[in-house]
Amino acid sequence: MPQTIENPYPIELAPPDIGRWRDSNTNLDWIWRFRADRPGPHLLVSAVVHGNELCGAIALDRLLAAGLRPKRGTLTLAFMNVEAYLSFDAEDPFASRWVEEDFNRLWDPETLEGPRDSADLRRARAVRPVVDAADHLLDIHSMQQPSAPVALAGMAEKNVALAQGLGVPQVIVRDRGHAAGRRLRDYGRFDDPASPTSSLLIECGQHWEAAAADLALDCTLRFLRHFDAVEAEAIAALAPLEAAAEQKVLEISGPVTIRSDDFRFVEDFTGLETISKAGTVIAYDGEEPVTTPYDDCVLLMPTRRLWKGQTAVRLGRYS
Secondary structure: OOOOOOOOOOOOOOOOOOHHHOOOOOOOOOEEEEEOOEEEEEEEEEEOOOOOOHHHHHHHHHHHHOOOOOOEEEEEEEEOOHHHHHOOOOOOOOHHHOOOOOHHHEOOHHHHOOOOOOHHHHHHHHHHHHHHHOOEEEEEEEEOOOOOOEEEOOOOHHHHHHHHHHOOOOEEEEOOOEOOEEOHHHOHHHHOOOOOOEEEEEEEEEOOOHHHHHHHHHHHHHHHHHOOOOOHHHHHHHOOOOOOOOOEEEEEEEEEEOOOOOEEEOOOOOOOOEEOOOOOEEEEEOOEEEEOOOOOEEEEOOOOOOOOOOEEEEEEEEO
16 A cells, blocks of 8 residues: 655654663563552553654653653553654655554454454554553554644543543544554553543644644643652653643544545545535545535544545544
């Protein structure tokens, strides 16, 4: 599958050299774990699930360099799809999203335990025990388009509550994910309403805007504060946390999955546009018009990766 996509956006971030974090204190490269003497939850912060999303790497690099340690429980800091990240090239910045396939569409038992093979799947299988061990997950991402940040909470109320506990970003998205495969944040217990675990995926803004790195660090520190995992002084030393803004929940009714080799939007949508009238044409999939199913329909994360089987955009409305 081709990965070349023209990049119209400035690259304001530089990928940190994470080579110093390869030889970790666990049995897996790039995965760091710190345990406090006092009991508490096991928190997992994951970055570079997609290799061209730099903000998470910047946040984890800052935390590790600062020597941040939990005061209770366990903290795991995980650079996930590192092979993809290390291939990042500012001349073709979309190409390093994955190595062979999307690392964030592999998180169901049938795929993880099945016969398929790829570099991304091998890494997912290797880090699966790390994910299994966690009680709460913060998965840091960024977006293709210059849209306002969003928190993807899945459908479980416990994950919406986690997003509200962080207080940012302003928009919390309830959605069922993608037809192309299960995301990390939907994996196993995290998607089970009866489980006390929780997970949240933060889309921190456009991939390479400076503000995305600031929000990645901010959300990570809020995640740690929410679970009272580190000392307040340690958080303050890394970044001041401003008062939270009022949040709202965007309920996704479903994704638009591309069915043809000729999908095109009728406008250059970037995300969170509200289309006032039901039946408005927003795209064509081959010769078939794609229309809004209801009034005040919100477009979430339209993609530039317009390939058959991919999610073109998700449709929702504010609750």
